[in-house]
Amino acid sequence: MYGDRAWIEIDREALRHNVRYLRSLLPEGCLLMPAVKANAYGHGSALVAGELNAMGVRAFCVATAEEGAELRRSGTAGDILVLGFSQGHDLTLAQEHGLILTAAGLDHARLLDESGRRLRVHLAIDTGMHRLGESAGDIDRLERICKMKNLHTEGAYTHLCTEDGDFSRRQAAEFKAAVSALRQRGCRIEKAHLLASSGLLRFPELGGDYARVGIALYGLGSLRGQVPEELRPVLSLKARVAAVKELEPGQGAGYGLRYTAYRESRLAVLTAGYADGLPRALSMGRGGALIRGKYAPTAGLMCMDQTLVDVTGIPDIRPGDEAVLIGRQGGGEISAYDLAQAAGTITNEILSRLGQRPERVLV
Ligand SMILES: *Cc1c(COP(=O)(O)O)cnc(C)c1O
Numbered sequence: 001m002y003g004d005r006a007w008i009e010i011d012r013e014a015l016r017h018n019v020r021y022l023r024s025l026l027p028e029g030c031l032l033m034p035a036v037k038a039n040a041y042g043h044g045s046a047l048v049a050g051e052l053n054a055m056g057v058r059a060f061c062v063a064t065a066e067e068g069a070e071l072r073r074s075g076t077a078g079d080i081l082v083l084g085f086s087q088g089h090d091l092t093l094a095q096e097h098g099l100i101l102t103a104a105g106l107d108h109a110r111l112l113d114e115s116g117r118r119l120r121v122h123l124a125i126d127t128g129m130h131r132l133g134e135s136a137g138d139i140d141r142l143e144r145i146c147k148m149k150n151l152h153t154e155g156a157y158t159h160l161c162t163e164d165g166d167f168s169r170r171q172a173a174e175f176k177a178a179v180s181a182l183r184q185r186g187c188r189i190e191k192a193h194l195l196a197s198s199g200l201l202r203f204p205e206l207g208g209d210y211a212r213v214g215i216a217l218y219g220l221g222s223l224r225g226q227v228p229e230e231l232r233p234v235l236s237l238k239a240r241v242a243a244v245k246e247l248e249p250g251q252g253a254g255y256g257l258r259y260t261a262y263r264e265s266r267l268a269v270l271t272a273g274y275a276d277g278l279p280r281a282l283s284m285g286r287g288g289a290l291i292r293g294k295y296a297p298t299a300g301l302m303c304m305d306q307t308l309v310d311v312t313g314i315p316d317i318r319p320g321d322e323a324v325l326i327g328r329q330g331g332g333e334i335s336a337y338d339l340a341q342a343a344g345t346i347t348n349e350i351l352s353r354l355g356q357r358p359e360r361v362l363v
Pocket of ligand 1: 035037083197212213214
């Protein structure tokens with residue numbers, strides 16, 4: 001049951017606020033195409049897509065055909081673009097669920113075409129990232145994809161890969177040149193898009209028909225200070241106090257007894273661990289939890305399903321109390337930025353690795 005052990009709260013008002021804010025930044029004629037891959041960056045793709053559908057969002061992007069199928073099974077309406085590589089059973093899913101696939105290059109497009117299935121695709125155009133996409137300079141190869149008999153190439157996109165304004169503008173220029181050359185050769189590319197979160201926030205003038213916003217929709221940048229203060233974090237991770245332990249000076253706790261009490265100490269056992277998605281790198285005081293509005297650092301090594309925190313000096317803690325691992329409590333806050341910093345990564349990784357086990361609930 002929700003709230004019994006470890007759970008994730010999705011702040012509906014914050015999500016709606018972020019959608020309204022991001023929409024206010026959209027260039028003329030551009031629509032939101034939220035990135036709900038990796039279970040909506042850990043937020044729960046069915047919940048998030050449901051809310052977005054209710055706000056009139058009609059286009060989504062995911063990483064895999066299976067993620068797209070999952071959205072359809074949960075009732076998501078609108079276009080769903082699969083950004084990653086697809087083959088085999090993915091093509092069946094795409095056809096069954098009306099997904100749009102990415103043609104990752106000429107060779108991949110041949111594989112899609114030769115499946116004999118009628119497939120909707122967007123063309124990935126490589127403008128310097130050197131990840132997926134046929135090179136923007138190779139119009140002949142791009143044209144061959146557009147003219148394949150079983151593919152309906154209804155869109156094209158590229159991905160900006162740096163914070164460098166000059167490089168981004170050069171990527172955009174190459175992309176636009178490629179799209180107009182293809183259109184001149186009779187390719188019916190209806191939708192062209194290039195902005196993700198950082199692009200929309202920094203270079204909205206680059207335009208496009210969609211903005212594929214992921215991390216900003218969830219109220220965050222990859223690192224602190226990268227997005228406007230107006231955006232509000234959507235996700236909180238919470239757990240319960242399972243037990244409180246009193247330790248004498250010199251006693252240890254946890255695996256390897258890596259925690260040592262240097263004074264009379266009290267530890268709380270929390271009902272979430274690294275299998276719930278908390279980075280184990282937050283062990284040994286590098287992370288913590290809010291309990292009764294106070295910060296309690298981790299004590300010793302985090303376990304798979306449980307975490308010890310030092311609550312010495314926080315009075316009246318009892319089993320069943322709520323502990324906040326990401327989010328606010330009292331006047332305190334532990335942000336995804338804090339976890340990312342302590343674990344040496346970015347918020348995207350912290351969020352997308354949150355486990356399947358915590359139930360997601362809209363609050
Ligand atoms: C993940 C992804 C996005 C969303 O990126 P954010 O930085 O989270 O907004 C957009 N486009 C592509 C191709 C992606 O892979």
